[in-house]
Amino acid sequence: MPRSLQERLAILSDAAKYDASCASSGTERRQSAGKSGLGSTTGSGICHSYAPDGRCISLLKILLTNFCVYDCAYCINRSSSNVERARFTPDEVVWLTLEFYRRNxxxxxxxxxxxxxSADHTMEQLVQVARDLRQRHNFRGxxxxxxxPEASxxxxxxxxLYADRLSINVELPSDASLATLAPEKRPAGIRRSMGDVRMRIEAAAEPSLQTKRRQRFAPGGQSTQMIIGADSTNDAGILASAARLYGSYGLKRVYYSAFSPIPDASSRLPPARPPLAREHRLYQADWLYRYYGFAVDEVTASRPDGMLDLTLDPKLAWALAHRAHFPVDVNRAERAMLLRVPGLGVKAVDAIIASRPHRRLRLEDLARLRIPLRKARAFLLAEGWTGQRMVDRADLVKLVQPRGQQLALL
Structure with missing residues (x-):
């Protein structure tokens, strides 16, 4: 008996939850001259992502189908998996998107x-959905x-031309792991497709010689996802792979998705998922590499096994291992060094630097800037305060990291 649309929606939205690379950061609002389009990323709105300014973006996150000709060991939708299968037509996805949007x-x-x-047949249907939304229904969401990646x-x-962001999953941190767990996937083909997308994005960013206007091609850039814990790659190897991806393909984001055990799993897979704290620490370390000036080997050097400390955020772990660099003078230090102080984020550091020409900063001034002093004060010098009293203490971790806040971002 054919499944109803509601039944298929339940199956294919659940199947989509394993893809973590669902974000809408880096996009821009689409406008048409003289037209009022349907949908906008500036309105209000069952997947939630966050834009760089903190706005929550609600997205309909689904698969076109969970049928698959590939048999990747780590995938719940692999061809040998005994799961309920379902499939949408492109027209059904278009209708669902519009109806969900109209209902806010x-x-x-x-x-x-x-x-x-085949890859081309599947890609044709994905493109048809986006093209119909844009051209037939003037959708501007x-x-x-x-x-x-194997598509033409x-x-x-x-x-x-129609999507705000494209993503191509590298799946696993190393080619060797992919060959073992997903032998039908071709790492070289994945990288070739990512390189092709990068070149098209960069070409579109250049003004046309004829129109002097920039073309539109995936204005939100491209991203990728790595599954964590399905193989034996340590955190140092994962972050090194991510750094190469950022450098080679200009990615907006690498997403780290903790491996989740699946029914009838292959013996090649671990029996249990990694701690969720590991995924969180990888995101923190990724942030330090991208925005705080840390090298990958600095972030992972505190432990000989190349794994991040699950009990300490990586910036605090680095600071504890390099106490000789502290305390840092909040009134004189360079921006690069202030960014290495636990508790100081990019906005806080910029606010400190902007305030310094006007007065000598005290701890009370930092509190007014909403800086978490419990963590930062041990690593700072300020007018009337020296963190030297605290930074050398053996119980420093307890002083700066109260119980229940072990997963704080900074």
Missing amino acids: YIEGLFLSSGIIR YIHLKTI SGLIAQAG
């Missing part, structure tokens, strides 16, 4: 799919398409 449930669409028939370059080029 969502502000955009995140669409992925298992591989059916956010669209994120998960592209198929022409189809990926079309996807970038």
